[in-house]
Amino acid sequence: MLTLKQIREDKDQTIKRLAVKGFDATTIVDEIIALDDERKATQAKVDANLAEMNNISRQIGVMFSQGKQLEANTLKQKTLDMKEATKEMQDRLSEVESLLDQKIVLLPNFPSEQVPAGRTxxxxxxxxxxxxxxxxxxxxxxxxxxxxxxxxxxxxxxxxxxxxxxxxxxxxxxxxxxxxxxxxxxxxxxxxxxxxxxxxxxxxxxxxxxxxxxxxxxxxxxxxxxxxxxxxxxxxxxxxxxxxxxxxxxxxxxxxxxxxxxxxxxxxxxxxxxxxxxxxxxxxxxxxxxxxxxxxxxxxxxxxxxxxxxxxxxxxxxxxxxxxxxxxxxxxxxxxxxxxxxxxxxxxxxxxxxxxxxxxxxxxxxxxxxxxxxxxxxxxxxxxxxxxxxxxxxxxxxxxxxxxxxxxxxxxxxxxxxxxxxxxx
Incomplete structure (x- = not known):
């Protein structure tokens, strides 16, 4: 299985090398890169949400200790909303990762530079x-x-x-x-x-x-x-x-x-x-x-x-x-x-x-x-x-x-x- 690094380092070269095997990778490489971009972006959002939720949780604890129950409950509701949104993003992340794996395994191995051109x-x-x-x-x-x-x-x-x-x-x-x-x-x-x-x-x-x-x-x-x-x-x-x-x-x-x-x-x-x-x-x-x-x-x-x-x-x-x-x-x-x-x-x-x-x-x-x-x-x-x-x-x-x-x-x-x-x- 090719690695994402191999595919992303030079998209045009990837397509050119796989063409030596008679495999047209143009569409699937674009799909892989798009899915990988979405995976990275979704993961970044999930990480940001989790970090913010952790920060809010600390604030809630401080507010309760200070008797600020109204503000604390407002933040608590915010974390519940963020938790639901994060769960949806994590589900999508799992889906994207699965789609990415399914696409990558369809690509054959890169042929060595020693491989002669030819079809038969x-x-x-x-x-x-x-x-x-x-x-x-x-x-x-x-x-x-x-x-x-x-x-x-x-x-x-x-x-x-x-x-x-x-x-x-x-x-x-x-x-x-x-x-x-x-x-x-x-x-x-x-x-x-x-x-x-x-x-x-x-x-x-x-x-x-x-x-x-x-x-x-x-x-x-x-x-x-x-x-x-x-x-x-x-x-x-x-x-x-x-x-x-x-x-x-x-x-x-x-x-x-x-x-x-x-x-x-x-x-x-x-x-x-x-x-x-x-x-x-x-x-x-x-x-x-x-x-x-x-x-x-x-x-x-x-x-x-x-x-x-x-x-x-x-x-x-x-x-x-x-x-x-x-x-x-x-x-x-x-x-x-x-x-x-x-x-x-x-x-x-x-x-x-x-x-x-x-x-x-x-x-x-x-x-x-x-x-x-x-x-x-x-x-x-x-x-x-x-x-x-x-x-x-x-x-x-x-x-x-x-x-x-x-x-x-x-x-x-x-x-x-x-x-x-x-x-x-």
């Missing part, structure tokens, strides 16, 4: 590429949804029977590959200094608001209405909310955490060939990394997270590219995002497998996540970052498609100690 994925910038695309015989190359049938490792139809489309069942070597990838990712993350946690898979409304899923993505989340809990769309939500309403010591920064969780997304409106097989699911496994960083160090932390994810993708021997997202393709909460894509040989296209983002103080303002130095009473908003490290479905799709051989599907060397086998066959 085609405007994203390729930062670098790595690995080699496999040279497969196109006549014998199968897409992953055919390979999963051939080797009986993922059953999409059984998932439909048990739940519905987008809830696959992993079997045999397919289930073990999932477990191997999760363990491999977690081991890589903990070796890099991230502390592993196992968070709940459901969160309350305050947690959804804290990281920006609510109210922006409410329609994309599964909602358990009786208890008003939400199934998590990513481990980012519960892990980052560990620090909601927390004041850290500056010496504790950066805080680095990792978690494996299933993720649940309704993906309303998704259809067509791009959602076939593992390309887009309603339930999938993902390992996440999260950092809470000092504002002066957050972009250095972002670079480190990108390099960390890149190293993992290299170990999986997958051809990849890293994209800097343009303004129009960024999330509501992000200040700067790098996407990782791996090449799918059978589908002959790039598949997104990770997003690594710096949210600056946008989430921490919602979370009231602050830090301070020893002996310093003043607190500052921390910066939060997160990244997929990694999301499994499209990683699995690319591994299956890119490594298909006559002998079976070859497992990358880095994964073999985790799977216990060299080929899926």
């Amino acid at each position: 994925p085609e405007d994203n910038q390729v930062v670098r590429e790595g690995g080699e695309k496999p040279n497969l015989n196109k006549d014998n190359t199968l897409p992953h949804w055919e390979l999963t049938k051939k080797y009986d490792i993922i059953d999409f139809e059984l998932g439909v029977k048990l739940t519905g489309a987008g809830f696959p069942v992993y079997k045999g070597q397919g289930a073990k590959l999932q477990r191997a990838l999760i363990a491999f990712f977690l081991d890589e993350n903990t070796a890099a200094g991230y502390t592993e946690v196992m968070p709940p898979l459901m969160v309350n409304e305050a947690s959804g608001f804290g990281t920006g899923q609510l109210p922006d993505k409410e329609g994309q989340m599964y909602h358990a209405t009786t208890d008003n809990f939400y199934l998590i769309p990513t481990a980012e939500v519960p892990v980052t909310n560990i620090f909601r309403d927390v004041i850290l010591n500056a010496k504790e920064l950066p805080v680095k955490m990792t978690a494996y969780t299933p993720c649940f997304r309704r993906e309303a409106g998704s259809y067509g060939k791009d959602v076939r097989g593992l390309n887009r699911l309603h339930q999938f496994d993902k390992v996440e990394i999260v950092q809470v960083a000092h504002p002066d160090e957050s972009y250095k932390a972002l670079e480190g997270m990108v390099a960390h994810v890149e190293n993992i993708v290299k170990k999986l021997e997958l051809p990849y590219r890293i994209l800097r997202l343009c303004g129009g393709d960024m999330s509501f909460t992000s200040a700067l995002t790098f996407d990782f894509e791996v090449y799918s040989a059978a589908q002959e296209r790039w598949l997104e497998v990770s997003s690594v983002s710096n949210f600056e103080s946008f989430q921490s303002n919602r979370l009231k996540l602050r830090f301070k130095d020893d002996g310093d009473k003043k607190t500052q908003l921390a910066h939060t970052l997160n990244g997929s490290s990694l999301a499994l479905p499209r990683i699995v799709a690319a591994l299956l498609e890119n490594n298909q051989t006559e002998k079976g599907i070859r497992i990358p060397k880095a994964l073999q100690p985790y799977t216990g086998f060299e080929y899926i066959c």
Whole structure:
């Protein structure tokens, strides 16, 4: 959530920066400033009335002690009238503050100055590429949804029977590959200094608001209405909310955490060939990394997270590219995002497998996540970052498609100690 200071410091610059994300903030910024002006003016009147009432109360006491009952009663009636007027102003103040909060949460985060202009994925910038695309015989190359049938490792139809489309069942070597990838990712993350946690898979409304899923993505989340809990769309939500309403010591920064969780997304409106097989699911496994960083160090932390994810993708021997997202393709909460894509040989296209983002103080303002130095009473908003490290479905799709051989599907060397086998066959 943006702060009033950010919005008011330069109204025109606020509108200009949000336009990079394709968000027209002209009207809402004027409304926010008008409400804030009214809030300040009303608060000043309330404070003045309360101060005058206190002063009159002292006068009343003196007058009663001097036997001036008529004058004292006149002032007493005045305080009653002022009390009623003050109550009306306080009610309006609460209303204005509520309206102000409702307006501010509609504004997305400011994009970093590094964010390129653009509206669609085609405007994203390729930062670098790595690995080699496999040279497969196109006549014998199968897409992953055919390979999963051939080797009986993922059953999409059984998932439909048990739940519905987008809830696959992993079997045999397919289930073990999932477990191997999760363990491999977690081991890589903990070796890099991230502390592993196992968070709940459901969160309350305050947690959804804290990281920006609510109210922006409410329609994309599964909602358990009786208890008003939400199934998590990513481990980012519960892990980052560990620090909601927390004041850290500056010496504790950066805080680095990792978690494996299933993720649940309704993906309303998704259809067509791009959602076939593992390309887009309603339930999938993902390992996440999260950092809470000092504002002066957050972009250095972002670079480190990108390099960390890149190293993992290299170990999986997958051809990849890293994209800097343009303004129009960024999330509501992000200040700067790098996407990782791996090449799918059978589908002959790039598949997104990770997003690594710096949210600056946008989430921490919602979370009231602050830090301070020893002996310093003043607190500052921390910066939060997160990244997929990694999301499994499209990683699995690319591994299956890119490594298909006559002998079976070859497992990358880095994964073999985790799977216990060299080929899926």
